[in-house]
Amino acid sequence: MDLALQLLFTGIGIGAVYALVALGFVLIFRATNVVNFAQGEFSMVAAYLMVVAVEAGLPYWAAFIVALLGMALLGVVFNLGVYYPLRHRSYLPVIIATIGASILLANSVLAIYGPQPQVLEGWFETPGIQVGPVYLDSQYLLIIGVTICLVIFNFWFFEKTLLGKKLQATSQDKEMASLLGISVSTMIMITFIYSAVLGGLAGILVAPVLFVSIQMGSTIALKAFAATIIGGFGDVAGAIIGGLALGLIETFGAAYISVPYKDGFAFLVLIAFLIFRPQGIFGERVAEKA
Amino acid sequence: MRLTRRDFAAGIAAGIAAPYLIKSAHAQGATIKIGMCAPVTGPAAESGGYAIKGAKLALEAVNKAGGILGKQGELIVEDDQTTNPGIVLAFSKLASQPDIVGFLGSIRSTQVHAMAPDVIKLGKPVMIGGTDPNLTHMGNQWLFRCRPNDSYSGRVIAEYGVTTLAKKKWAVLHSTDAFGTAGGKALTGALEKLGAPPVLDQGYANQSQDFTPVVLAIKQSGADILGSYFTFENDLGIFARQLRQLGVNIPWVGSPSIVNITALKLAGPALYNTYGVADYAEDSSEGSKAFGKIYRDAVKVAPDNQSSWTFDAINVMAQAINKAGTTEPAKIREAILAIRKFAGAEGEYNFDQNGDGLHGYNIVKNEKGNITFDKHIEFND
Numbered sequence: 001m002d003l004a005l006q007l008l009f010t011g012i013g014i015g016a017v018y019a020l021v022a023l024g025f026v027l028i029f030r031a032t033n034v035v036n037f038a039q040g041e042f043s044m045v046a047a048y049l050m051v052v053a054v055e056a057g058l059p060y061w062a063a064f065i066v067a068l069l070g071m072a073l074l075g076v077v078f079n080l081g082v083y084y085p086l087r088h089r090s091y092l093p094v095i096i097a098t099i100g101a102s103i104l105l106a107n108s109v110l111a112i113y114g115p116q117p118q119v120l121e122g123w124f125e126t127p128g129i130q131v132g133p134v135y136l137d138s139q140y141l142l143i144i145g146v147t148i149c150l151v152i153f154n155f156w157f158f159e160k161t162l163l164g165k166k167l168q169a170t171s172q173d174k175e176m177a178s179l180l181g182i183s184v185s186t187m188i189m190i191t192f193i194y195s196a197v198l199g200g201l202a203g204i205l206v207a208p209v210l211f212v213s214i215q216m217g218s219t220i221a222l223k224a225f226a227a228t229i230i231g232g233f234g235d236v237a238g239a240i241i242g243g244l245a246l247g248l249i250e251t252f253g254a255a256y257i258s259v260p261y262k263d264g265f266a267f268l269v270l271i272a273f274l275i276f277r278p279q280g281i282f283g284e285r286v287a288e289k290a
Numbered sequence: 291m292r293l294t295r296r297d298f299a300a301g302i303a304a305g306i307a308a309p310y311l312i313k314s315a316h317a318q319g320a321t322i323k324i325g326m327c328a329p330v331t332g333p334a335a336e337s338g339g340y341a342i343k344g345a346k347l348a349l350e351a352v353n354k355a356g357g358i359l360g361k362q363g364e365l366i367v368e369d370d371q372t373t374n375p376g377i378v379l380a381f382s383k384l385a386s387q388p389d390i391v392g393f394l395g396s397i398r399s400t401q402v403h404a405m406a407p408d409v410i411k412l413g414k415p416v417m418i419g420g421t422d423p424n425l426t427h428m429g430n431q432w433l434f435r436c437r438p439n440d441s442y443s444g445r446v447i448a449e450y451g452v453t454t455l456a457k458k459k460w461a462v463l464h465s466t467d468a469f470g471t472a473g474g475k476a477l478t479g480a481l482e483k484l485g486a487p488p489v490l491d492q493g494y495a496n497q498s499q500d501f502t503p504v505v506l507a508i509k510q511s512g513a514d515i516l517g518s519y520f521t522f523e524n525d526l527g528i529f530a531r532q533l534r535q536l537g538v539n540i541p542w543v544g545s546p547s548i549v550n551i552t553a554l555k556l557a558g559p560a561l562y563n564t565y566g567v568a569d570y571a572e573d574s575s576e577g578s579k580a581f582g583k584i585y586r587d588a589v590k591v592a593p594d595n596q597s598s599w600t601f602d603a604i605n606v607m608a609q610a611i612n613k614a615g616t617t618e619p620a621k622i623r624e625a626i627l628a629i630r631k632f633a634g635a636e637g638e639y640n641f642d643q644n645g646d647g648l649h650g651y652n653i654v655k656n657e658k659g660n661i662t663f664d665k666h667i668e669f670n671d
Contacts, residue, residue: 003506003510006502006506006536007502007503007506010500010502014499014500017499107331110331110335114336114339115330115331115335115336115338115339116336116552117336117523117524117552117555117556119555119556119558127535128535135535135536135537137535209499209528210499210524210528211524211527211528211556213333213524214331214335215332215333215497215524219497219499220499251500251502251503254503254504255502255503255506255507259492259493259494259495259503259504259507260466260493260494260495261495262494262495262498262503263495
């Protein structure tokens, strides 16, 4: 039982990281109908920005704000440089452009900062607390807390605010949204900014656990992408549930079946979903008229 | 101007012959070229940088001392991207240059396995740092190892843990790649011979984000000592932190990565009081101390095996070419295998007929981040 509780906590913690990155995938997919394969690199860039800001002597909270502002700027540049010029093309050139952008981002950070992996201290001085038989890592607690807050915020933002509804309208039907006077390009710009900030937030939060390295983004993004498919592409709740499910599956699978095949369990579930429920947990079946 | 049939034939002949003449001129060029596959990008990019620095420092010293066959040595580096396809590509790029007389391969066994078939096809000497014992026992006569192999490291880890630390309930943790699997097998075999078969033999996949299930398995096994073979420092850092956080404080004797500069930086206090088998230990010999000084003065970072093996590889190859008096591969091979009592940074080189230059390991301890030398264990087989 003690073992299961420890695994439950860790599985939810790592799953929350996948969920945060998956949220970024979903938001951009809803707005543009393309998958942004640079979403993982957003996490990596933000973690490096945080390291640079802390090394420059800024207090942790100020470094956090600077890093997120940097990510907002990256969101703008990404939209204007990668998506906007290709917005009238089919989804394929845009997807290829995002893959290219991810390689560019990774190699740019490598060229500017060098290959050295970095240690980023967490928010709390205490690394964790022992509650009975379970050790609660303070960073994972923070990640879980932030994920819960974001779920609530997203619900409020998309369902209760005018801007959120405009974003939803844009993601559902751009032409109709445009006819209703919504500036589609502005909404897509906001989506890219929000997704970049979300990806960055995930990177900053997970950096004290996984260290800051050029590869950190791609490692997380692969799992987050799987989580997005499991949850249902295009669904915010699906991204969260998919991420958490993936974290739990791989943690429990590793503990009770096989450690070396930990990643295998995650992708086995992904394959099962693609075969038996391709629309994911929350996705709706799309039928074509004869 | 009228083009005659003779002019045309002469032009065609010159066109066909020119590339060969240019290549031949290059081969007899002003420098002796040595190719090096190193991770400039990818997860091992930092340690790859150290490896390149070690090789360059050695070549500088060789050149100052008169060079190779009276010419200056030149290092040509190709990025292996820390991947198997990456090193195959990097090696093929280098191999296509006929004026490169010898090569430095990888410290990662799995990458050496990947490039090994191309090494046989090329038929030129390649110095390697991968420690999977099979690499020099699979009929590839062009691989020469500048680090002791894991049949020694497994025995040293087992011997030290069982005899010196008096621990018999072992948990063996290893990567599931070629290096980790061979290392884990060597350690398990050595423990069985000492009458202490492991209570847990646990593999893990490289680039894991979480080691909680592994730590809990160690905890539940009741092991009183841990032996490990980690390939990547990131993994080692994450594991070390989680091990301590989850309250496992048993003695830990690890393969050389446990004392790598990158691992020490990432894991910090989580690695205090651990032991490592290290092919490079600064205080283990005069050659090691001399290298340590050169490296610290030049790079301003503490040396580790990432730089020491490439430093030795260049020196061994330069000496072999000078002894052979030619760049002919078969002659260089003979000269390498004939090397005896060569004082390198990693220890004393005595090449055997398989191409293994070193036959022992150092035991070191992490004392609050400082690596202190305990003893050297040498084998005669």
